[in-house]
Amino acid sequence: MAVADIYHAILAFKHKEIADLVQKELDLKTDVSGILNDGLIAAMDELGRQYSQGALFVPEMLIGALSMKNGLGVLKPILARTNAQPKGIIVIGTVKGDQHDVGKNLVAMMLEGAGFKVVDIGVDNDTAAFVKAITDNNADIAALSSLLTTSMPAMEKIVTELKEQVSGVKTMVGGAPTSMAFAERIGSYGYGGDGPEAVETARKLMAL
Ligand code: B12
Numbered sequence: 001m002a003v004a005d006i007y008h009a010i011l012a013f014k015h016k017e018i019a020d021l022v023q024k025e026l027d028l029k030t031d032v033s034g035i036l037n038d039g040l041i042a043a044m045d046e047l048g049r050q051y052s053q054g055a056l057f058v059p060e061m062l063i064g065a066l067s068m069k070n071g072l073g074v075l076k077p078i079l080a081r082t083n084a085q086p087k088g089i090i091v092i093g094t095v096k097g098d099q100h101d102v103g104k105n106l107v108a109m110m111l112e113g114a115g116f117k118v119v120d121i122g123v124d125n126d127t128a129a130f131v132k133a134i135t136d137n138n139a140d141i142a143a144l145s146s147l148l149t150t151s152m153p154a155m156e157k158i159v160t161e162l163k164e165q166v167s168g169v170k171t172m173v174g175g176a177p178t179s180m181a182f183a184e185r186i187g188s189y190g191y192g193g194d195g196p197e198a199v200e201t202a203r204k205l206m207a208l
Contacts, residue, residue, distance in 0.1 A: 003030060006039035006071065011046060013060065015067040022074040032078055040071045044102060068102050072109060079109045086117035088206045091133040092143040093121035094175075096154040100147035103175060107143065110195030111202055126154075127161040134166050141205055142166075143198065144188075146175040156186040163187065170205045174198060 006021045025035050047064040050056045092108050094101055101123050108118045121133045130142050142162055146155045155178070159171045172190035173183050174197075183191035190205055192198035 001025065001028065003034055003039040006035065007043045007046075010040070010043035010064060010067040010071075013063045013067075015063050015070060018067045018070040019074050022071045026074065026078070032075060035071075036075060040068055041106075044068055065102050069105065072105060076109055076112075079112065087115040088140040088202065089117045089119070089137055090141045090143050090202060091119045091121060091130060091137060091139045092145070093125040093130060093133070094123040094145045094147075095151050095158055096124055096126045098146055098148050098151035098154070099123050100145070100175070103147065104145040107145070107174065107192070107195050107198045110199055111143075114199040114202070116202060125158075127158045127165065130158060130162060131165050134162070134169050139169060141202055142169055142171045143202070144171060144173045146173070146178060149177045152177055152182070159186050159188045170208065172198070172201050172205060 001021075001024055003025060006018065006025065009017050009021055022035055022039070025039070026032070044064060047056060047061060051061050090111055092104060092111070094104050104123075105120070108120045112118045119133055119137050119139065121129055130144075133139065134142055144155050144158060146152055155173055159173070162169060162171055170189040172192060173186075173188045174192045178191060180191045189208070190201040192201045
């Protein structure tokens with residue numbers, strides 16, 4: 001039993017076995033970041049590479065996303081240690097027109113693990129959905145995810161409208177087509193390229 005077994009099981013679309021394999025690695029005291037990076041994320045990257053080359057199609061990618069969800073479900077309690085006093089409250093969601101949620105879910109878990117209270121509003125969110133969640137939860141930060149170049153305009157619109165409609169909330173953005181330069185151009189306070197960077201950015205925003 002090794003982390004590579006998780007990687008190969010995901011590539012073999014054995015999504016029902018992933019939770020057990022991850023649990024077995026945890027029982028063996030394997031480092032959580034190794035399971036995450038070399039097992040789950042590496043396999044998703046490889047599926048993504050094959051999908052981009054046209055070797056895989058949407059149904060296979062959905063099974064890949066399910067494997068990721070099953071594996072992350074087992075890691076969640078470890079990544080999200082409970083803090084009595086949250087470091088801040090973050091509403092996270094994928095923007096309108098975009099159904100991708102694997103990266104967002106991962107970022108949400110890393111933020112929870114770093115002591116933030118995270119309210120995940122899922123995918124395909126417009127400004128009104130963010131505004132409601134921010135005001136209902138008295139959030140400090142709105143974290144927006146976009147994986148499609150076609151959903152980047154929605155991200156810009158939401159960032160602009162949040163500034164107009166909710167005072168005090170800071171936005172941060174992420175997802176493959178985004179960048180620090182894009183975040184600056186649309187007037188967002190921050191950007192993160194992956195989970196650890198998301199945590200670092202959220203900490204900086206809380207200190208502003
Ligand atoms: C899985 C996948 C799907 C799955 C999504 C399943 C799900 N539940 O998420 C399905 C099959 C449904 C899908 C559908 C589509 N997809 Co798709 N998909 C992918 C794929 C292969 C992997 C994405 C992924 O999960 N990556 C793994 C995670 C861990 O990485 P991540 O998402 O990048 O997240 C990390 C960072 O970006 C960052 N991050 C993410 N969010 C946030 C948020 C914040 C606040 C911060 C700080 C950081 C952050 O941290 C994360 C962790 O490190 C990518 C290709 C790729 N290699 O990325 C294409 C890709 C994104 N898809 C693409 C396309 C075109 C589509 C479709 C339009 C295809 C179609 N013709 O139907 C549809 C669109 C559906 C829709 N309306 O959203 C294109 C986008 C091209 C573009 N430039 O716009 C890509 C790049 C593939 C390609 N090369 O063509 N897709």
